[in-house]
Amino acid sequence: MTQQNDGWIKTTCAYCGVGCGVEARPTISGELEVRGDKSHPSNYGKLCTKGIALGETVIQDGRLLTPTLNTPHGEQSLDWSDATSLVAEKFAQTIKEHGADSVAFYVSGQLLTEDYYVANKLIKGFMGTANIDSNSRLCMASSVVGHKRAFGADTVPVCYEDLEQAELVVLVGSNLAWCHPVLFQRLRMAKQANPQLKVVVIDPRETDSDEISDLHLSIDSGADVALFNGLLNYLHRHNHIDQTFIKKHTQQFEQALESAQQEQCIERQTGLSGEQLAAFYKLFAQTNKVVTVYSQGVNQSTSGADKVNSILNCHLATGKIGKPGCGPFSVTGQPNAMGGREVGALANMLCAHMELDNPEHHQLVSEFWQAPLLANRPGLKAVDMFDGMADGKIKAVWIMATNPAVSLPNSEKVKQALANCPFVVVSDCIKQTETTALADLLLPVQGWSEKSGTVTNSERRVSRQRRVMPSPGDARPDWWVISQVAQKMGFGEAFDYLHEGEIFKEYATLTGLGNMNGERDFSLIGLSQLDDQGYSVLEPQQWPVLKHQTEVVNQRFFTHGQFYTADAKARFVPVSHKPPQSTVNSEFPLLLNSGRTRDHWHTMSRTGLAAQLGDHTPEPYVLVHPDTAAKYGLKDQSIARLHNRFGECLAKVTYSPQQQLAELFVPIHWNGQTANNSKPCNLIAPYTDSLSGQPEFKHTPVVIEPCLYQSQGLFLTRQPIELEGIEYWARQKIADGYAYHIESNRSPKELQICLSSLIKDQSRHMQYQDGNQNMVSRFISDQAQAMSEMIVVKGAFGEGEKAAYIASFNEPVDTTKAQSWFPAAQEIMA
Ligand SMILES: Nc1nc2c(c(=O)[nH]1)N[C@H]1C(S)=C(S)[C@@H](COP(=O)(O)OP(=O)(O)OC[C@H]3O[C@@H](n4cnc5c(=O)[nH]c(N)nc54)[C@H](O)[C@@H]3O)O[C@H]1N2
Numbered sequence: 001m002t003q004q005n006d007g008w009i010k011t012t013c014a015y016c017g018v019g020c021g022v023e024a025r026p027t028i029s030g031e032l033e034v035r036g037d038k039s040h041p042s043n044y045g046k047l048c049t050k051g052i053a054l055g056e057t058v059i060q061d062g063r064l065l066t067p068t069l070n071t072p073h074g075e076q077s078l079d080w081s082d083a084t085s086l087v088a089e090k091f092a093q094t095i096k097e098h099g100a101d102s103v104a105f106y107v108s109g110q111l112l113t114e115d116y117y118v119a120n121k122l123i124k125g126f127m128g129t130a131n132i133d134s135n136s137r138l139c140m141a142s143s144v145v146g147h148k149r150a151f152g153a154d155t156v157p158v159c160y161e162d163l164e165q166a167e168l169v170v171l172v173g174s175n176l177a178w179c180h181p182v183l184f185q186r187l188r189m190a191k192q193a194n195p196q197l198k199v200v201v202i203d204p205r206e207t208d209s210d211e212i213s214d215l216h217l218s219i220d221s222g223a224d225v226a227l228f229n230g231l232l233n234y235l236h237r238h239n240h241i242d243q244t245f246i247k248k249h250t251q252q253f254e255q256a257l258e259s260a261q262q263e264q265c266i267e268r269q270t271g272l273s274g275e276q277l278a279a280f281y282k283l284f285a286q287t288n289k290v291v292t293v294y295s296q297g298v299n300q301s302t303s304g305a306d307k308v309n310s311i312l313n314c315h316l317a318t319g320k321i322g323k324p325g326c327g328p329f330s331v332t333g334q335p336n337a338m339g340g341r342e343v344g345a346l347a348n349m350l351c352a353h354m355e356l357d358n359p360e361h362h363q364l365v366s367e368f369w370q371a372p373l374l375a376n377r378p379g380l381k382a383v384d385m386f387d388g389m390a391d392g393k394i395k396a397v398w399i400m401a402t403n404p405a406v407s408l409p410n411s412e413k414v415k416q417a418l419a420n421c422p423f424v425v426v427s428d429c430i431k432q433t434e435t436t437a438l439a440d441l442l443l444p445v446q447g448w449s450e451k452s453g454t455v456t457n458s459e460r461r462v463s464r465q466r467r468v469m470p471s472p473g474d475a476r477p478d479w480w481v482i483s484q485v486a487q488k489m490g491f492g493e494a495f496d497y498l499h500e501g502e503i504f505k506e507y508a509t510l511t512g513l514g515n516m517n518g519e520r521d522f523s524l525i526g527l528s529q530l531d532d533q534g535y536s537v538l539e540p541q542q543w544p545v546l547k548h549q550t551e552v553v554n555q556r557f558f559t560h561g562q563f564y565t566a567d568a569k570a571r572f573v574p575v576s577h578k579p580p581q582s583t584v585n586s587e588f589p590l591l592l593n594s595g596r597t598r599d600h601w602h603t604m605s606r607t608g609l610a611a612q613l614g615d616h617t618p619e620p621y622v623l624v625h626p627d628t629a630a631k632y633g634l635k636d637q638s639i640a641r642l643h644n645r646f647g648e649c650l651a652k653v654t655y656s657p658q659q660q661l662a663e664l665f666v667p668i669h670w671n672g673q674t675a676n677n678s679k680p681c682n683l684i685a686p687y688t689d690s691l692s693g694q695p696e697f698k699h700t701p702v703v704i705e706p707c708l709y710q711s712q713g714l715f716l717t718r719q720p721i722e723l724e725g726i727e728y729w730a731r732q733k734i735a736d737g738y739a740y741h742i743e744s745n746r747s748p749k750e751l752q753i754c755l756s757s758l759i760k761d762q763s764r765h766m767q768y769q770d771g772n773q774n775m776v777s778r779f780i781s782d783q784a785q786a787m788s789e790m791i792v793v794k795g796a797f798g799e800g801e802k803a804a805y806i807a808s809f810n811e812p813v814d815t816t817k818a819q820s821w822f823p824a825a826q827e828i829m830a
């Protein structure tokens with residue numbers, strides 16, 4: 001098959017783990033057209049709002065263009081040769097002085113497999129430490145532990161088709177509608193085609209995923225183990241256990257059942273009524289084909305791994321696994337979260353689903369890599385790695401494709417750790433992030449549409465991301481930068497790659513080591529003979545790839561009840577409900593839950609550049625039940641301050657009757673680049689699951705109070721601005737510019753003066769004399785061409801002062817009015 005027609009190039013979406021096939025075509029004017037790839041078996045041409053807007057995000061605002069050294073005297077640009085020499089020298093010197101375990105890499109599920117593979121090879125194989133961890137630690141680590149305990153390997157057994165073939169789909173801790181939208185669309189269509197298909201959503205709050213649910217269980221935060229232990233018990237009591245499967249293919253059922261039977265008062269633990277529990281249990285028990293989809297509501301917990309096994313136990317007990325329309329399904333978050341697990345870029349794995357502490361694996365890999373120093377014991381997991389920087393054990397770190405100052409718990413400590421670490425290198429596409437601000441050396445890399453390699457999606461499908469646009473400045477591929485450093489450290493022979501296809505081929509070969517008879521689940525051996533041309537036109541391949549797949553394959557694991565343990569039997573894991581680490585108290589009486597919003601991706605480095613995506617949720621918000629809001633004196637659409645002993649966070653109150661009374665929800669996206677002080681991670685304790693190391697992001701005691709600001713402003717500008725000393729601001733991308741939503745303790749007059757002083761181009765600055773909206777609109781259409789900045793300030797101005805500036809309201813703050821200004825303001829920017 002050909003990868004190109006009419007200039008359309010097949011690639012894969014930059015965002016979530018659904019891994020949608022995309023076709024992209026650069027236009028003569030340098031823009032990028034994007035459409036869904038109809039031939040891609042994961043999405044068949046569909047894209048969600050984020051995928052559709054990909055073309056809008058390839059603008060170069062904020063890009064890091066050249067290697068940059070941050071010195072006490074300011075920034076200094078370096079060429080690549082000096083920059084990579086510096087990294088090589090610093091890492092070599094640190095290792096020499098303090099040992100291999102004094103250096104670390106912190107990487108990301110947003111790297112391509114080829115980048116990931118080379119990073120892992122360099123640090124584990126040649127630097128001799130397993131101090132490499134990925135932001136997947138924050139994301140998938142509990143699922144990895146759960147899978148390994150139950151199956152003997154980190155295997156996702158199902159494929160997307162199973163959602164369509166199921167009769168019951170249970171979404172546990174997954175807001176599929178917003179976070180895996182194309183999968184959700186597939187499920188919605190399946191339900192339309194088959195009204196017998198039931199959907200149950202298990203989430204403390206109702207979400208858009210409930211649009212298609214038949215039953216919603218508003219479970220208390222952290223109580224999933226109790227719920228699924230209750231289910232195991234019910235299945236046993238009501239004879240819905242598959243005894244044959246259990247006997248033939250599993251171990252430890254009795255122990256798991258015993259644990260489940262000891263579970264006390266499921267209703268109280270879960271906050272669910274007997275009827276609700278019975279309705280769900282009955283549905284699970286009586287339906288043959290069940291898929292349980294789970295995500296961060298399960299993983300991001302101090303009992304994340306146990307939550308996963310409580311779900312797997314129920315599938316094993318009923319034999320609902322390895323058959324069409326059946327199975328547990330851990331959906332992955334990032335575009336290449338799966339790839340990272342496959343290459344082994346986590347501190348407790350080796351590579352290609354081989355283990356650090358397995359002598360046979362160790363020998364295979366050290367021989368293959370010609371790496372006598374190959375690490376043989378686990379390194380530090382993400383949270384511990386940053387603790388290591390804070391207490392001086394880690395003296396050089398290289399961060400790639402992630403923004404830990406925003407996304408790790410207890411942001412303040414993470415920042416201190418980075419500040420304390422003697423040498424911090426950050427490879428990123430963006431110049432200014434909260435993490436790059438703390439780096440000694442910044443390395444500019446290619447982003448989506450520029451880089452080239454492979455990613456693996458949630459159904460184990462490996463797809464090509466292709467280069468469709470030129471990269472700006474000196475940006476290079478991550479694998480190239482890592483290989484350059486490796487060469488300068490003296491490991492040239494092992495890192496002399498000319499292009500990413502060579503890396504892939506080496507990697508595919510590695511997956512076959514000691515794996516000729518399918519000893520391990522993960523294999524790409526069928527691709528090890530791929531030549532450059534073959535790699536260049538590679539169609540999606542679903543692993544295991546024993547033979548190059550020339551047609552679409554949908555395969556499941558465990559169809560014969562064979563697992564990857566020594567005796568090929570799956571393990572039930574006895575688990576019992578443990579409450580989350582923190583509890584609410586009179587000082588911090590509310591629980592903060594955090595997660596995603598539909599149209600933004602993580603720290604918004606890309607989605608924050610698309611005006612199309614800015615409208616859905618323009619500002620950081622906190623979802624509050626209206627009764628709770630009343631109790632704490634919070635008005636809808638007013639700013640509130642959440643705080644606890646770790647820090648504080650500002651967000652706009654949004655009434656949501658779908659919230660539980662004592663729970664709040666804040667999205668993770670806004671950070672120092674897009675808001676003043678609106679990161680939930682400021683508040684989150686670094687408590688982790690003892691087995692998986694995954695932080696408890698969804699369960700944080702806080703208190704909330706209203707912020708009564710005196711004035712509100714809107715600043716529209718073509719270029720981002722720096723707003724200092726303003727209590728609350730949030731940046732939104734609008735057509736051809738940015739809108740800053742502002743609230744302040746200053747009087748309206750003072751705010752006007754402050755904002756006016758930021759106007760760069762005073763000559764083009766328009767002054768408008770009245771608060772009358774009609775006149776503003778007229779003025780806007782007259783002046784649209786000349787407009788580069790505009791401020792609107794509202795608040796209670798004194799009588800006679802209303803004509804002072806651009807637009808002022810001589811009335812109390814009324815947010816609905818501010819909203820009505822906005823479309824007009826947007827027109828100006830267009
Ligand atoms: N739009 C968008 N999509 C994304 C991303 C994005 O940034 N934006 N990021 C991607 C990434 S990396 C990831 S990991 C995925 C995450 O995808 P999801 O896991 O679906 O998303 P979250 O919003 O983090 O959390 C899911 C739900 O868990 C619920 N929850 C909280 N606590 C509990 C609990 O104790 N039990 C249960 N059962 N539920 C609970 C929350 O209320 C929330 O609705 O999304 C991916 N897709």
Ligand SMILES: Nc1nc2c(c(=O)[nH]1)N[C@H]1C(S)=C(S)[C@@H](COP(=O)(O)OP(=O)(O)OC[C@H]3O[C@@H](n4cnc5c(=O)[nH]c(N)nc54)[C@H](O)[C@@H]3O)O[C@H]1N2
Pocket residue numbers: 108110111112135136138139296300333334400401402403404406407408427428429430433445446447448451478594595596601602603604605668680681684697
């Ligand atoms: N409170 C709370 N915190 C959370 C979560 C939560 O639910 N609640 N979820 C957690 C989860 S699941 C995740 S996955 C993390 C995500 O958190 P992060 O990984 O910190 O978020 P991103 O914004 O995706 O960071 C990616 C960075 O990599 C850069 N980048 C993009 N492409 C490339 C590339 O090809 N190469 C390089 N070198 N850089 C690139 C981007 O510009 C951006 O700066 O957040 C975690 N933190």
Ligand code: SF4
Pocket residue numbers: 013014015016017018019020043046047048049050051052179180181182183
């Ligand atoms: S569902 Fe995920 S992979 Fe597909 S278009 Fe949307 S963000 Fe991209």
Ligand SMILES: [Mo]
Pocket residue numbers: 138139140333334
């Ligand atoms: Mo994630």
